[in-house]
Amino acid sequence: MITRNSQFHRAWVLGVLLMLPAVAAQAAGADYYAQFGGAAGMRALVNAFVNRVVIDPRISAYFRRTNIPALKAALALQFCQLEGGNCKFSMSMHAVHAQLGVTQAAFNALANDLYLTMDRRAIPMAAQNNLLAKLAAMEPQVVTR
Amino acid sequence: MKSIQTTKRSPTDHSLCEDPRVRRRVSLLYAGIIAVAFVCSASARAGTGILDAGRLTATGAVTAVDGSAGGGINPWAVIAGYGTNRQIGGSTFYTHLTLPNFQLNAYGAAIGLFDRVELSYARQDFSLGNTGAQLDGAIAGFFGAPVSGLPAPLQFGANDTLSQDIIGLKVRLFGNIVYDQGTLLPEVSVGVHYHQNNNTATIRALGARPNGSTFYISASKLYLDGLFGRYTFVDFNLNVTDANQNGLLGFGGLDRNGAFSNRYHLEPAFSIAQFITRTMAVGYEFRAMPQNQLVGYNALGDAVSRTSDWQDIFLAYFPAKFVSITAAYARLGAIASLPGQNGLYLSLNASF
Ligand code: HEM
Numbered sequence: 007m008i009t010r011n012s013q014f015h016r017a018w019v020l021g022v023l024l025m026l027p028a029v030a031a032q033a034a035g036a037d038y039y040a041q042f043g044g045a046a047g048m049r050a051l052v053n054a055f056v057n058r059v060v061i062d063p064r065i066s067a068y069f070r071r072t073n074i075p076a077l078k079a080a081l082a083l084q085f086c087q088l089e090g091g092n093c094k095f096s097m098s099m100h101a102v103h104a105q106l107g108v109t110q111a112a113f114n115a116l117a118n119d120l121y122l123t124m125d126r127r128a129i130p131m132a133a134q135n136n137l138l139a140k141l142a143a144m145e146p147q148v149v150t151r
Numbered sequence: 152m153k154s155i156q157t158t159k160r161s162p163t164d165h166s167l168c169e170d171p172r173v174r175r176r177v178s179l180l181y182a183g184i185i186a187v188a189f190v191c192s193a194s195a196r197a198g199t200g201i202l203d204a205g206r207l208t209a210t211g212a213v214t215a216v217d218g219s220a221g222g223g224i225n226p227w228a229v230i231a232g233y234g235t236n237r238q239i240g241g242s243t244f245y246t247h248l249t250l251p252n253f254q255l256n257a258y259g260a261a262i263g264l265f266d267r268v269e270l271s272y273a274r275q276d277f278s279l280g281n282t283g284a285q286l287d288g289a290i291a292g293f294f295g296a297p298v299s300g301l302p303a304p305l306q307f308g309a310n311d312t313l314s315q316d317i318i319g320l321k322v323r324l325f326g327n328i329v330y331d332q333g334t335l336l337p338e339v340s341v342g343v344h345y346h347q348n349n350n351t352a353t354i355r356a357l358g359a360r361p362n363g364s365t366f367y368i369s370a371s372k373l374y375l376d377g378l379f380g381r382y383t384f385v386d387f388n389l390n391v392t393d394a395n396q397n398g399l400l401g402f403g404g405l406d407r408n409g410a411f412s413n414r415y416h417l418e419p420a421f422s423i424a425q426f427i428t429r430t431m432a433v434g435y436e437f438r439a440m441p442q443n444q445l446v447g448y449n450a451l452g453d454a455v456s457r458t459s460d461w462q463d464i465f466l467a468y469f470p471a472k473f474v475s476i477t478a479a480y481a482r483l484g485a486i487a488s489l490p491g492q493n494g495l496y497l498s499l500n501a502s503f
Pocket residue numbers: 065068069071072073076077078080081084097099102103106108112113114116141142144145148
């Protein structure tokens with residue numbers, strides 16, 4: 007009669023441990039805002055990002071009646087605040103997008119445009135992913151369909 | 152496509168290559184993969200329609216050997232393809248695994264409905280090559296009988312193939328690996344694989360059942376800003392199953408008085424993956440396997456029954472959103488009395 011080996015028991019422990027956030031709480035110290043190039047870098051990034059979004063055929067229709075300079079200013083402020091640049095931003099993402107009918111596909115297309123823009127501007131990967139993670143978490147406030 | 156064709160024609164892979172039915176089916180599948188990838192890349196910029204692959208690259212994972220979206224040996228909680236909650240996605244795959252004594256070819260397709268339900272089909276062909284004759288000799292030796300005296304289902308001869316069809320259903324319960332950031336909440340799905348082994352007589356002769364099911368719950372978690380500021384992925388599964396070698400040797404086994412028993416076992420499995428870039432990940436997988444007694448409570452039975460937990464280390468690469476290639480070193484351990492069944496795993500996946 008065959009009995010099982012001991013790896014089986016270790017797998018339980020390891021598998022359960024792995025689900026714990028061993029990874030989560032490491033970003034705190036990094037100065038990502040500097041990696042984005044500070045205020046000037048962030049403005050330039052947002053400018054290029056929004057320029058890409060408004061001609062992206064997947065989502066450009068959403069922005070047909072948008073005040074683009076105002077959008078750029080708001081986003082630069084928001085990204086600055088998210089990445090530790092000492093900016094004050096307090097707009098409700100839910101309120102801003104409530105009437106827009108944003109889909110998950112549109113949300114992802116916008117995220118795609120953002121990381122392509124960040125790649126092009128050679129923002130370090132860890133800084134990119136820190137911003138993407140914070141924006142991804144806003145999906146429930148932005149997506150309504 | 153060319154590289155896979157050559158893999159398929161590896162010199163030890165006679166049985167499959169020479170079976171025209173398999174050949175036709177596999178080439179149809181290639182045609183399908185090319186067509187899907189082509190149509191998809193054409194429509195990739197077309198907007199956010201129902202087939203427009205609205206999820207981000209790699210979030211449909213690759214395809215596990217049983218046909219579900221997942222890693223190489225474990226299904227994950229994600230739904231196959233790139234469909235969002237308002238879209239339909241899908242994937243097809245072809246996998247080849249070369250082991251010292253066996254070759255495994257698997258192919259199939261999955262469809263993902265509204266990022267909620269996944270239906271999958273996989274076909275696995277496990278070819279014995281020269282190993283069949285070796286097993287015949289071992290079995291005959293144990294009984295002190297000539298090979299010709301063995302019951303027909305246990306005479307494997309040259310180039311026999313054990314095959315099974317696997318139908319899968321997966322339902323996402325809650326969570327989203329991309330959007331659930333800054334929280335511990337994983338994406339969680341439940342699923343079932345129903346296997347039909349096509350070598351009914353052989354499986355029965357081993358004391359197992361040719362068809363059966365594996366039920367699972369899968370929790371997947373992606374940290375977008377994980378280790379080294381890169382994506383880090385973890386998955387933990389619980390399988391409820393009585394499958395022998397994932398169904399290749401049927402389901403259930405014999406209890407002490409020689410009667411068939413199909414006691415289900417609770418088996419853990421997990422996968423971890425670390426992305427190096429947005430489109431390339433390395434990882435490790437573990438899948439515990441139930442240990443049932445096949446053949447009988449004797450030395451031959453012990454040898455044939457011995458099952459190892461499955462493991463692999465893998466490298467997955469998405470050269471484009473709709474195509475992925477996975478190379479792995481798989482450690483399946485002991486299979487059908489032959490230890491050390493470890494080898495190179497190659498998988499091609501196309502999805503939309
Ligand atoms: C996490 C992701 C997102 C963030 C952080 C974000 C942020 C913002 C901010 C700060 C504003 C206010 C701009 C202003 O007041 O001028 C805004 C407005 C807007 N957003 Fe978003 N947004 C996100 C996703 C999306 C998506 C996916 C779409 C559609 C594809 C979208 C479409 C719009 C539009 C059309 C406006 C202008 C609304 C108006 O003029 O009233 N947003 N967004």
